[in-house]
Amino acid sequence: EAGVAQSPRYKIIEKRQSVAFWCNPISGHATLYWYQQILGQGPKLLIQFQNNGVVDDSQLPKDRFSAERLKGVDSTLKIQPAKLEDSAVYLCASRGGGNIQYFGAGTRLSVL
Amino acid sequence: QKEVEQNSGPLSVPEGAIASLNCTYSDRGSQSFFWYRQYSGKSPELIMFIYSNGDKEDGRFTAQLNKASQYVSLLIRDSQPSDSATYLCAFDTGTASKLTFGTGTRLQVTL
Numbered sequence: 001e002a003g004v005a006q007s008p009r010y011k012i013i014e015k016r017q018s019v020a021f022w023c024n025p026i027s028g029h030a031t032l033y034w035y036q037q038i039l040g041q042g043p044k045l046l047i048q049f050q051n052n053g054v055v056d057d058s059q060l061p062k063d064r065f066s067a068e069r070l071k072g073v074d075s076t077l078k079i080q081p082a083k084l085e086d087s088a089v090y091l092c093a094s095r096g097g098g099n100i101q102y103f104g105a106g107t108r109l110s111v112l
Numbered sequence: 113q114k115e116v117e118q119n120s121g122p123l124s125v126p127e128g129a130i131a132s133l134n135c136t137y138s139d140r141g142s143q144s145f146f147w148y149r150q151y152s153g154k155s156p157e158l159i160m161f162i163y164s165n166g167d168k169e170d171g172r173f174t175a176q177l178n179k180a181s182q183y184v185s186l187l188i189r190d191s192q193p194s195d196s197a198t199y200l201c202a203f204d205t206g207t208a209s210k211l212t213f214g215t216g217t218r219l220q221v222t223l
Contacts, residue, residue, distance in 0.1 A: 042213030
């Protein structure tokens with residue numbers, strides 16, 4: 001069974017630029033999560049999708065972050081414009097019928 | 113008060129010893145508890161989960177849950193250098209299967 005796929009693995013941008021991350025969950029997993037993990041901290045949930053609907057986006061900075069999950073499969077997370085404090089690893093996770101979340105390899109973002 | 117408290121470490125144990133990792137949580141509605149292992153530069157990987165009070169064993173790993181004390185721990189027996197990683201505690205209130213993570217405890221197993 002293929003795992004959660006994310007791309008790119010690394011991204012370096014300058015502040016005020018925009019960036020997008022892509023995630024393809026495990027086949028058949030209806031729930032998809034985006035987390036932000038700042039160095040030295042645990043992952044923090046940004047947004048949760050159930051199929052193509054948003055379940056929770058209470059911690060998503062909506063003035064600069066957006067996410068979509070068209071057709072209930074893969075998802076993109078966008079930051080526009082980026083700030084220095086957005087430097088982090090962005091993790092995508094998916095969950096099937098149980099309550100186990102499986103994480104992708106993440107995208108490491110550096111904002112200069 | 114933080115929702116999940118973990119000692120950031122590093123916790124250093126000699127090879128072959130028992131490593132004890134602890135986590136406290138504030139939300140009494142928490143139903144499920146998870147331990148993830150994260151190697152440096154890698155993504156979190158599930159080690160164990162526990163729902164009920166008491167102990168749950170899986171190989172060298174034992175998770176212990178005490179809901180009255182709002183405390184969950186992970187014991188690693190016969191610690192190996194390959195166990196050196198950050199261990200993240202997380203809980204799920206069950207309403208939307210949303211995980212809240214602690215900051216993690218860094219474990220170092222020395223030769």
